[in-house]
Amino acid sequence: xxxxxxxxxxxxxxxxxxxxxxxxxxxxxxxxxxxxxxxxxxxxxxxxxxxxxxxxxxxxxxxxxxxxxxxxxxxxxxxxxxxxxxxxxxxxxxxxxxxxxxxxxxxxxxxxxxxxxxxxxxxxxxxxxxxxxxxxxxxxxxxxxxxxxxxxxxxxxxxxxxxxxxxxxxxxxxxxxxxxxxxxxxxxxxxxxxxxxxxxxxxxxxxxxxxxxxxxxxxxxxxxxxxxxxxxxxxxxxxxxxxxxxxxxxxxxxxxxxxxxxxxxxxxxxxxxxxxxxxxxxxxxxxxxxxxxxxxxxxxxxxxxxxxxxxxxxxxxxxxxxxxxxxxxxxxx
Amino acid sequence: xxxxxxxxxxxxxxxxxxxxxxxxxxxxxxxxxxxxxxxxxxxxxxxxxxxxxxxxxxxxxxxxxxxxxxxxxxxxxxxxxxxxxxxxxxxxxxxxxxxxxxxxxxxxxxxxxxxxxxxxxxxxxxxxxxxxxxxxxxxxxxxxxxxxxxxxxxxxxxxxxxxxxxxxxxxxxxxxxxxxxxxxxxxxxxxxxxxxxxxxxxxxxxxxxxxxxxxxxxxxxxxxxxxxxxxxxxxxxxxxxxxxxxxxxxxxxxxxxxxxxxxxxxxxxxxxxxxxxxxxxxxxxxxxxxxxxxxxxxxxxxxxxxxxxxxxxxxxxxxxxxxxxxxxxxxxxxxxxxxxxxxxx
Numbered sequence: 001x002x003x004x005x006x007x008x009x010x011x012x013x014x015x016x017x018x019x020x021x022x023x024x025x026x027x028x029x030x031x032x033x034x035x036x037x038x039x040x041x042x043x044x045x046x047x048x049x050x051x052x053x054x055x056x057x058x059x060x061x062x063x064x065x066x067x068x069x070x071x072x073x074x075x076x077x078x079x080x081x082x083x084x085x086x087x088x089x090x091x092x093x094x095x096x097x098x099x100x101x102x103x104x105x106x107x108x109x110x111x112x113x114x115x116x117x118x119x120x121x122x123x124x125x126x127x128x129x130x131x132x133x134x135x136x137x138x139x140x141x142x143x144x145x146x147x148x149x150x151x152x153x154x155x156x157x158x159x160x161x162x163x164x165x166x167x168x169x170x171x172x173x174x175x176x177x178x179x180x181x182x183x184x185x186x187x188x189x190x191x192x193x194x195x196x197x198x199x200x201x202x203x204x205x206x207x208x209x210x211x212x213x214x215x216x217x218x219x220x221x222x223x224x225x226x227x228x229x230x231x232x233x234x235x236x237x238x239x240x241x242x243x244x245x246x247x248x249x250x251x252x253x254x255x256x257x258x259x260x261x262x263x264x265x266x267x268x269x270x271x272x273x274x275x276x277x278x279x280x281x282x283x284x285x286x287x288x289x290x291x292x293x294x295x296x297x298x299x300x301x302x303x304x305x306x307x308x309x310x311x312x313x314x315x316x317x318x319x320x321x322x323x324x325x326x327x328x329x330x331x332x333x
Numbered sequence: 334x335x336x337x338x339x340x341x342x343x344x345x346x347x348x349x350x351x352x353x354x355x356x357x358x359x360x361x362x363x364x365x366x367x368x369x370x371x372x373x374x375x376x377x378x379x380x381x382x383x384x385x386x387x388x389x390x391x392x393x394x395x396x397x398x399x400x401x402x403x404x405x406x407x408x409x410x411x412x413x414x415x416x417x418x419x420x421x422x423x424x425x426x427x428x429x430x431x432x433x434x435x436x437x438x439x440x441x442x443x444x445x446x447x448x449x450x451x452x453x454x455x456x457x458x459x460x461x462x463x464x465x466x467x468x469x470x471x472x473x474x475x476x477x478x479x480x481x482x483x484x485x486x487x488x489x490x491x492x493x494x495x496x497x498x499x500x501x502x503x504x505x506x507x508x509x510x511x512x513x514x515x516x517x518x519x520x521x522x523x524x525x526x527x528x529x530x531x532x533x534x535x536x537x538x539x540x541x542x543x544x545x546x547x548x549x550x551x552x553x554x555x556x557x558x559x560x561x562x563x564x565x566x567x568x569x570x571x572x573x574x575x576x577x578x579x580x581x582x583x584x585x586x587x588x589x590x591x592x593x594x595x596x597x598x599x600x601x602x603x604x605x606x607x608x609x610x611x612x613x614x615x616x617x618x619x620x621x622x623x624x625x626x627x628x629x630x631x632x633x634x635x636x637x638x639x640x641x642x643x644x645x646x647x648x649x650x651x652x653x654x655x656x657x658x659x660x661x662x663x664x665x666x667x668x669x670x671x672x673x674x675x676x677x678x
Contacts, residue, residue, distance in 0.1 A: 232440055
C-alpha cells in the first residue's frame with residue numbers, strides 16, 4: 001500500500017510539469033506582450049511612453065530573454081514565492097486575486113459536494129432496495145428533472161421568484177450592508193444566510209446524477225449472491241446492505257472524487273455568474289475576456305494541479321476501499 | 334417415523350411468486366421430514382422448487398415471492414437444567430423474515446452453503462472478517478476468540494495455512510478453496526442443519542469429490558443434518574441417507590437412498606434414473622441412444638389439472654391422472670410416492 005501511494009505521487013510530477021508548460025504557452029498565446037498591453041493602457045489614459053521606457057519595462061519583466069528562460073522565471077517565482085504575476089484587470093497581484101476568492105470557492109463547492117453525498121447516497125441506496133416502488137418512481141422522476149435542468153437556469157428562476165413574489169434579494173454572498181464591513185458575527189451569519197442557495201443550486205445536478213449512479217450500482221450489487229449469503233448469516237437487513245452491497249456500490253463515488261477539486265473551481269461558473277458570487281469561476285471567465293493572461297495562466301495551472309492531486313487522493317481512497325485495486329496494481333507486480 | 338429425532342418438519346408448504354405475468358407456484362405443497370444427523374437429498378430438474386424450499390426454510394424467499402401457506406417446524410435442541418437436552422418446537426413459518434428470532438436461527442442453527450463460490454463472498458472484505466462476523470453475531474465472544482475459532486474452522490475444512498488464509502481476500506483463493514471457506518463460514522456456529530444448495534455445481538469433478546468427502550467428514554464430527562440440493566443423481570447416491578424427488582413444486586417420491594435407486598416407484602424417478610448416461614453405453618458394441626424424459630417442464634404460470642407430471646408420463650392413466658391430483662401415500666414403510674399407480678386417493 002505504501003509503495004502504491006509513493007508511486008502514485010511520483011507519477012504526478014511529470015503531469016504537473018506538462019500542465020505548467022501548457023499554462024505558460026497559453027499565457028504567451030495572445031499577440032503582443034504585457035508591456036504592449038500596459039503601454040496601450042497608459043496611452044489610453046493620456047500618458048506618453050517612449051521606446052526606452054518600454055525597453056526598460058521589458059527588461060524588468062524578463063521579456064528580452066528566450067522563451068525557456070522566461071518559463072523558468074515564471075514557474076520559479078510561483079514555486080518559490082507563490083508569485084503568479086500581476087493582474088491588469090484587477091490591478092493587483094494574481095496571487096491576491098486568487099487568495100480572496102479561494103476561501104469562498106472552496107467553502108461553497110465543498111459544502112455542496114457534502115450536501116450531494118449526504119442526500120444522494122442514502123436516497124440512491126433506498127430506491128435501489130425499493131426498486132419499482134412508488135418512492136422509486138417519484139425519486140426517478142425528480143432525478144431526471146434535476147439532471148436535465150441546467151443550474152444557471154434554475155438560479156435565474158429562483159432569483160426571479162424570490163424577487164417578484166417575496167421581495168427577497170438573491171445573489172452575492174453578502175447583503176449590501178456587510179459587503180465591505182470587517183468580519184464580525186453578523187457578517188458570518190449574513191454569509192450563511194446567503195450561501196445556502198448557491199450550495200443547493202450547485203448541488204442539485206450532482207445530487208441527481210449521484211442518485212442515479214448509486215441506484216444503478218446498488219441494483220447490480222444487490223443481485224449478487226454474497227447479499228443472500230450475508231442474509232443467511234442472520235444479519236439484519238440494514239447490516240446486510242451497509243456492510244455488503246454498499247461497500248462496493250460506493251466505488252464510483254470515490255473515483256468521482258477526482259473531479260471534485262477541479263469542479264469546485266470551475267464546475268459552477270454559470271451559476272456563480274448568475275448569482276454574482278465572488279468565486280474563482282467568474283474571475284477566470286472575466287480574466288479570459290479581458291486577456292488578463294497571468295490570471296488565466298494561474299487558474300489553468302491551479303485547476304490542472306488540483307485535478308492531478310485529487311486523482312491521487314481518489315486513487316488512494318479507492319485502493320483503501322477495494323483490495324482488488326490494491327492487489328492488481330503496483331503491489332502485485 | 335418416530336418424531337423424537339425429528340429436526341425439520343415441512344407440512345404442505347406453498348411458496349408463490351407474484352409476478353406481473355402471473356403467479357408462479359414455485360413450491361406447491363411440499364411435505365418433508367429431516368431427521369437429526371441425517372442427510373436429506375433433494376433432487377429434481379431446474380425450476381422444480383428445490384432451492385425455494387430451502388430458502389423458505391430460512392425465511393429468505395426474495396420478493397415478490399412469499400410463503401403462502403403451510404408449516405415449517407424446527408425441533409430445536411435446548412440445553413436443560415441438568416445437562417440433558419430437550420427439544421423445543423419453533424414454528425419458522427410464524428416468524429417474520431427479519432425478526433430477531435429468525436435471525437438468531439439463521440447462520441446459527443440453520444446455515445446455508447450456496448451454489449456459486451465465486452460470488453458468495455464480498456470481494457472487498459477478507460474471508461476472516463466475513464467468517465468472524467457470523468461467530469460474533471451469534472456467540473458472545475470477543476474478536477480474538479472469534480478469530481481463533483475462525484482459524485480453527487478453516488483448519489477443519491482443510492484450507493492450507495489457515496492462520497494466513499484468514500487474512501486473504503476471496504479473489505485470492507481458487508473456487509474449491511473458496512467453497513471450503515464458505516463451508517467453514519456456514520459451520521462456524523455448529524448448526525444442527527446445513528443446507529447445501531448445489532455447492533459443487535460450479536466446481537470441477539476432482540474438487541467436487543473433495544468437497545463431498547469433506548462434508549461427510551464434518552457431518553460425522555459435528556453431528557449435523559444436511560439438506561443436500563442437487564440435480565445430480567450421482568451426488569445423491571454418494572451423499573444422501575434419505576432422498577426426496579421433486580417435480581414442479583411438489584415432492585413426488587421420498588424414501589431412503591437404497592430404495593430410490595433399486596426400487597424407484599414414481600414414473601418420474603424412473604425416467605430420471607434412466608436418463609443418466611452410463612459409461613457402459615459408450616463402450617458397448619451396440620450403442621444406445623441416451624433416454625430422455627419426453628416433453629418439457631410446463632411453463633411456470635400454467636396450472637395443470639391432475640398430476641403435474643401426466644403430460645410427460647409414460648404410464649399415464651387417461652381419465653385419472655389428468656383429472657385428480659394424487660396424494661403422497663406411504664406404499665411401503667418409509668417409502669412415499671405421489672402417483673395413481675399405487676392406489677387411488
